[in-house]
Amino acid sequence: MKNTIYAIVIVVCFVGAGAIAYKYIFTSGSGGGIDDIPEGNMIWVKCNNPACKAEYQTGEKAYHKYILEHANPMAPSAPPLICKECGEPSVYRAEKCGNPDCGIVFIQGSSGPGYHADRCPKCGYSKTEESRKRRKAEMEAAREAGR
Ligand SMILES: [Zn+2]
């Protein structure tokens, strides 16, 4: 009987920790909690409905609030938003390509597994990769300067 109670306690602790970690993942993406996101911050979203393909900007804060409220703890990915054009739940967080020669809007992770989520499926530009490269170059420059 005691063992059963222990098992329940362990399961409750585990589920609680999972929920906290889950919330943390969704709220920490932009650094800090939802309340830290400035009211005017906008992000790109794109409709995955082939008949619609709407691309528009939405408030980052409202987006995260929606995700937190509609997230399914059993599903590993963020739930889709309701499209303001076609009304289908098929809108996902998107990125605008940072390459000035390209500039398309694409759903995060379009380049598939193994690539940064913000890698452009058309030209291959990735903000994350670029900033990492820049940071590495800066670190190397600092090391050179320190000699
Ligand atoms: Zn749509």
Ligand SMILES: [Zn+2]
């Ligand atoms: Zn691009």
